[in-house]
Amino acid sequence: MAAKFGFGPEDFDPENSDNSNGSGDSSNSDAPFDFNAPDMQALMAQFESMGINPQTIFSQMSQVSGILGFNPLTGKADASGALVPLETIREIGRQFIAAQTQLPVGTIDLTQSVAALDLADLWFNDSTIFPALTRHPSSAWSRREWLEASVEGWQKLVEPLADGMAGALASIVEQSGGAEQSELAENEASNPLNSLPSMLPILRSVMGTLFATQLGNSVGALALTVTGSNDVALPLFKSFNAHLIPQNAIGWGEGLDIPEDEIRIFLALRESAAARLFAHTPWLSQYIYDAVSSYASGIRIDIQTMQDQAESAMNSGKLDLENPQSIQIAINQGLFTPEQTPKQEAALARLEIALALIEGWIDHVTTAAAGERLPSFAALSETLRRRRATSAPTQQLFSSLFGLEVSPRKSRECAKFWSDVKDIGGVEVRDGRWEDPALLPNTDEVSDAAKFLESTTVPDDLSGLL
Numbered sequence: 186m187a188a189k190f191g192f193g194p195e196d197f198d199p200e201n202s203d204n205s206n207g208s209g210d211s212s213n214s215d216a217p218f219d220f221n222a223p224d225m226q227a228l229m230a231q232f233e234s235m236g237i238n239p240q241t242i243f244s245q246m247s248q249v250s251g252i253l254g255f256n257p258l259t260g261k262a263d264a265s266g267a268l269v270p271l272e273t274i275r276e277i278g279r280q281f282i283a284a285q286t287q288l289p290v291g292t293i294d295l296t297q298s299v300a301a302l303d304l305a306d307l308w309f310n311d312s313t314i315f316p317a318l319t320r321h322p323s324s325a326w327s328r329r330e331w332l333e334a335s336v337e338g339w340q341k342l343v344e345p346l347a348d349g350m351a352g353a354l355a356s357i358v359e360q361s362g363g364a365e366q367s368e369l370a371e372n373e374a375s376n377p378l379n380s381l382p383s384m385l386p387i388l389r390s391v392m393g394t395l396f397a398t399q400l401g402n403s404v405g406a407l408a409l410t411v412t413g414s415n416d417v418a419l420p421l422f423k424s425f426n427a428h429l430i431p432q433n434a435i436g437w438g439e440g441l442d443i444p445e446d447e448i449r450i451f452l453a454l455r456e457s458a459a460a461r462l463f464a465h466t467p468w469l470s471q472y473i474y475d476a477v478s479s480y481a482s483g484i485r486i487d488i489q490t491m492q493d494q495a496e497s498a499m500n501s502g503k504l505d506l507e508n509p510q511s512i513q514i515a516i517n518q519g520l521f522t523p524e525q526t527p528k529q530e531a532a533l534a535r536l537e538i539a540l541a542l543i544e545g546w547i548d549h550v551t552t553a554a555a556g557e558r559l560p561s562f563a564a565l566s567e568t569l570r571r572r573r574a575t576s577a578p579t580q581q582l583f584s585s586l587f588g589l590e591v592s593p594r595k596s597r598e599c600a601k602f603w604s605d606v607k608d609i610g611g612v613e614v615r616d617g618r619w620e621d622p623a624l625l626p627n628t629d630e631v632s633d634a635a636k637f638l639e640s641t642t643v644p645d646d647l648s649g650l651l
Contacts (some may be wrong), residue, residue, distance in 0.1 A: 190649025239566040268389060269347045271340045272275050273397035274404065278332045281405025284541040287432070290325045294431040298325035301446075301453035302427050305554075308454070314616045315461040321426040328408040329492070330608060331430055335414070338421025338470075339404050340397075342477060347396040349481030351389040356485070403582050412437050413456030420470040427460040429453060441568060443561045451565045454551045462546060466619045473539060479532035483525070533589050538599075540583075540591045540627045546619075552600075553607070598631050607633035 216250070302324055306317040326408050358523070411417060416427040429452060438448035465470065499505070525533070548566075574593045583589045607615045618624045630637045 209642060210620060217317055218610045235521040267340065267344055268351065268393035269340055269344050269397045269400070270393060271336065271397075274401040275333070275336045277398055277401025278336060278405040278408065279329065279634045282332060282408050285328075285409055287328060290323075290327050290431060291328075295325045295551065297325070297449060298431060298453070299395060301429065301449040302457055304450055305427075305453040305457040309457060309461065309550070310553040311552050312612070313458075314613055315414050315465045318426050318460055319462055322429060324428055326414060326428045326430050328430060328432065331411060331414060331428075332408045335421045336404065336424075338419070339400055339505075340571075342419075342421075343396055343586070344398050345474075345481040346484075347393050347477040349484035350396075351392040353484045354383050354388055354392065387586055388397060407582065409433065410436075412452045413459075415456055415459035415463065418459055421475065422463075423465040425460045427453070427457045429456060441564075443564060447561045448565065449557060450559060451555070454555050454559075455547055458550050458554075462543065462619065468622065469539075469619075472622050473536065476532045476536040476539070480529050480536070483529040484534075485526075534628055537589060537591050538626070538631070539597065541595040542602075542625060542631075544591070544596040545601075546603050546606065546608060548596065548600040549603040549607075563568065602626065602631040602634050606638065609635060609638060
């Protein structure tokens, strides 16, 4: 399992994370940031040795909150009350994109995108019960436009994770402070750890800013590769429509001996399918957010366990505290990664199957709509599968956030599930399953569509049950 966001730091330099080759390869963009809990007692002692009263520092913080970009007394990182500052994500994402070659969206780009999306809608009319969406005036977006439109969705997705991590760190500080204060009760008046409660809001704000910095780089990297507004297969927007990103669409097809028009139609099919699905499943965004929140609420940092792990690793020779490289390797291999609780495992299972069902449905309906109409469909689908298996940017982002990797095999299983459901009950039954999360299968149920449908379908005639 990949190291989780904030728990498994890698060698990552945000200022040097751009793609020098301009290929949109974001394989290094999701490296988790390095965050080590500070030694609060040493920090307070250092302040006092310099003749600085820590309490004075914290009492004056409210006067400089505008300079810091967050309010240290409330622990909130921006004016909206969010812990993860939206403007930080947006600005870092902009800087990431600006470091690459940017092509403006021209009249030809818009004309070609509209034509491809219109054809995709025409082919889909018989392939899904979800109706076509009203065409947006701008059916072609630049990388910058995608970033600006999606950043709020990313911020909402990550907010509970930052809050969970900040809460875990606060718990450590509170426990540490309580223990030390009980031992030094006779010196309570001069005990620097009395300032710890004032430090907690600052720790929360720092955590939010760290998450925003990492996310800004990751989303900036995604902006270099996504071929459409919904290419990440996540319901990130408040309202949905289909948009192509011409610069990235052209880059996606580089090296393929396939006409550009066919590549554009293929990508438009997937974009249109995702837009229709998200527009007609308004519960889906909140469902994914709730799964993330459930996972985040279980984040705990057990210092004693981490100390025991370190001691065991040192005794076995796996960890050498005198060798920074040894420490880095141990962290990357998950030495200090907390074990997941059953609640967290259940949340990740719900998230994984939801993402796989989305990808599987998109794969299935695009095949049904265009498999026999687009000459290069099979070749393009195989190219997509190979890339998704090796370097899918969204997969990398979720791996760094949760340690979650939705395998291509799981997406193929879900595509087959939707195909089987259609064969059994038709398009109406297949798409009707998206009306409510209770009508969707869990991980163990996708392998047998007939059995699942039988167990979740209410018969028209209930007389036999009386």
